[in-house]
Amino acid sequence: MNTYRIGESLVRAGHRVMFLVKEQWRGRFTKYGIEEVLYENVPDDNEAAKHMALLKMIGFLPDGSPLDKMVAYYTHWLPSVVDKWPKTDEMIESYIAKLHPDVIVIDNTVYSPAVAKSGIPWVLICSSNPLRLIDDERTPSYGSGFPIVSDKNEWKLFCQTVNKASIESLKRLNEYIVSKDLPELTECQFFKASPHLNVYQFPSELDYTDVRPLPPKHYKFDNFMRTEMDHTFEIPVPLRDRPGKLVYFSLGTMGAADVDNIKRLVNILSKSKHRFIVSKGPLHTEYSLADNMWGEGSVPQIQVLPLVDLVITHGGNNTLTETFYFGKPMIVLPLFTDQYDNAQRVHEKGFGIRLDAYKCSEEELLNAIEIQDLTESGRELNKSML
Secondary structure (H helix, E strand, C coil): CHHHHHHHHHHHCCCCCEEEEEHHHCCCCHHHCCEEEEECCCCCCCHHHHHHHHHHHCCCCCCCCHHHHHHHHHHHHHHHHHHHHHHHHHHHHHHHHHHCCCCEEECCCCCCHHHHCCCCCEEEEECCCCCCCCCCCCCCCCCCCCCCCCCHHHHHHHHHHHHHHHHHHHHHHHHHHHHCCCCCCCCCCCCCCCCCEEEEECCCCCCHHHCCCCCCCEEEECCCCCCCCCCCCCCCHHHHCCCCCEEEEECHHHHHCCHHHHHHHHHHHCCCCCEEEEECCCCHHHCCCCCCEEEECCCCHHHHHHHCCEEEECCCHHHHHHHHHCCCCEEECCCCCHHHHHHHHHHHCCCEEECCCCCCCHHHHHHHHHCHHHHHHHHHHHHHHC
16 A cells, blocks of 8 residues: 555656556556556455454454454464465565566565565565564554553563564574575564665654654655545535534454444444444445444545544554544554554544543543544644644
């Protein structure tokens, strides 16, 4: 997602941009002037349901602590990525040899020997919270959701537990890396920073530069804004003349696939006097909305955000940065990994409220929508973005 936004900017600057993408993405990027280099990947009609079943099986989506989710990530999710990585990396190597690029831009969570040994300058893009990219003892561990001012002994224990969970996957990845005559990665690091340039997106108001500086060869953008120029949106007729705040509710593709929890939250929001635009997600046919709501499986988020007064979100990095771009306050219901970090940063910096996606009560969620300070913080943020 972020690479195509960067690609679009590079095309506008006069560069030739090629994306190596799966066959199922055919035609997605050409409208931005980006050339697609396609490799085979057969889509599955039941992919959303299977994906949801896998996430529940490994303990990634149901209620659990940030530590539970990170351990699940390293013990159940990442091993499947690492096991497939040698073939993927060898494919990348073959395309580098075929295309002869001047610069390589990669957005990935696993280190690529093919890119590192290519002899071509490369840029690492970090799509998530910068805690993943920049490991510093002055900041909490990635995925922990700890406040900046909190017990550092808890930070240490969290890090030790996650490192232990990652040992087997890192061992297998290092076997492949060493086979390519490259040095091993250190504990719990599945990628290396680029010696040329490392880029991430995160709002300046939330960034951690108040407690640690940026390392050399690292650069921050407030956002990688997509244009989505082929979409338009108007407030739906059923909501247009109703009173109350207009609220955008989206828990992202993965969060929306947990239908039981979405139903619970929709039921709570149905008791609000306000109006809701809902991004229903891949399993949108499996639940209904209340009279004070309108929604579809997917809505054009970039066009919706300027129209609303408040955003209820899972705190994914793209939604976070886009919401900041349009100066909207947030209620953040994090589900896993860096969403906890984003939610905490929004909360402690005063741009929104962090609530538990699975345990928040009816009273907590409805009262959060009513808090006037949220609206005021949105107005102040909007002014700062102008």
